[in-house]
Amino acid sequence: MFGGLGDMGNMLKKVGEMKAKMAAAEKELQNTVIKEISADGALEVEITGKMKLKSVRLLKDFAANDRGRIEKTIYEVFNKALEQVGRTAQQKLSAVTGGLKIPGLL
Template identity: 35%
Template sequence: MFGGGNMQGMLKKVQKMQKDMEKAQEEIKNTVVEASIGGGAVSVTMNGEQEVLSIKIAPAAVDPEDVEALEDLILAAVNEANRKAKEVAEKKLGAVTGNLKLPGMPGMF
């Protein structure tokens, strides 16, 4: 009466997409990205959920007379790692959604 066969096929596609989305989100969670700034002076490691896992600072980058430069390096490294993590999330989720911009989907900005 309402195209039940077509609706059933559509439901299967939605269920597959949901499973694929869950798999992609797990892959994103387990992805680790690293950004190194200032010739290795500061390195930041972040997971795909944009949580900072570690920050490494080379001893040579620590100058008590120029703390602001070190702060800038840390900020730049965190922002670069964040950009990389977002890029990974967008690629993995985009493969599932066909690059649709779905509201409320992490990494789909």
């Protein structure tokens, strides 16, 4: 009569374990910093695993009239860093979910 309750208890235990692992993965992502440097070595961008911009550094001098090049470089490096953050987050969360796609996570 109550045989199914044991299965339900195990499932709830597994859900609790997964929640704890997800919280640990989220904390790890919060402490992760992705650094990306432009191809010409002129700009460095750092972004946290939670997609918060941490820093932007000019590593080389730019001429005063290089505004367009600076803007393009920032755009390209920032997007490369965001792609890396997305891949890193997906790897960490996939390890917890066993590859199961859970809506709202990524």
